[in-house]
Amino acid sequence: VGKAVAHFAVPMMLGTSMSVIYSILNAYFLGTLHNTAMLTALALTLPLFAIIMALGNLIGMGSGTFISRLLGEKKYDDVKQVSSFAFYSSLVLGLIVMAVGLPLIDPIVYGLGATPDSFGFTKAYVTIMLIGSPIVVLFFTLENIVRSEG
Known part of the structure; x- marks a missing residue:
């Protein structure tokens, strides 16, 4: 143990x-x-990162649990299907986040609480996060799948 x-x-x-x-x-x-506006922008983007991370964990924990059960039952072909589905689902979910988020970036930045001083920096950070969201969602999904193999 x-x-x-x-x-x-x-x-x-x-x-x-x-x-x-x-x-x-x-x-x-x-x-x-x-520059306190830059530090403020960094802090304001943390909730958005937590949401993107949670989406990866959503797919990863569900598929990881299912994969663990399938491995225990020695259903290796099903494991391949579930892991492929999780991989592509996380990429698609990340792309959806990016596609929906980028056109709505100004309301998102205001919703995060950006002030006029920190708006530009927050918008830049959020843009980078949204562009990287497919990779982040995929990372957290794969992390859970790897852990499920025991």
Whole structure:
């Protein structure tokens, strides 16, 4: 049991640590620019990133659980179908987020709470997030699928 816990816990801790380090470094470098509007924009985009991440987890956890059951039943052909469906579904969902989000970017930025000072920076960050959303959704889906293989 100890080996199994270490096998799963270490990669999860590393992934979480990298995310925290990324956020801290991002805030640090923006802070050195002495521009509070940039730091505000960074903070305002976190809810949007959480939503995009949740969409990947939605597909990943559901398919990962199903894949674990199928692996236990030794239905390997079904595993291939489910994992393919999850892969393509997450890409399509990410593309939908991007396609819907980009034309609605101004209302999204205002909805996140951007002030006139931070609007431009927030819009730039949101644009990058929306363009990258297919990759982010896919990443979180695949992370859960890999974990499901035990």
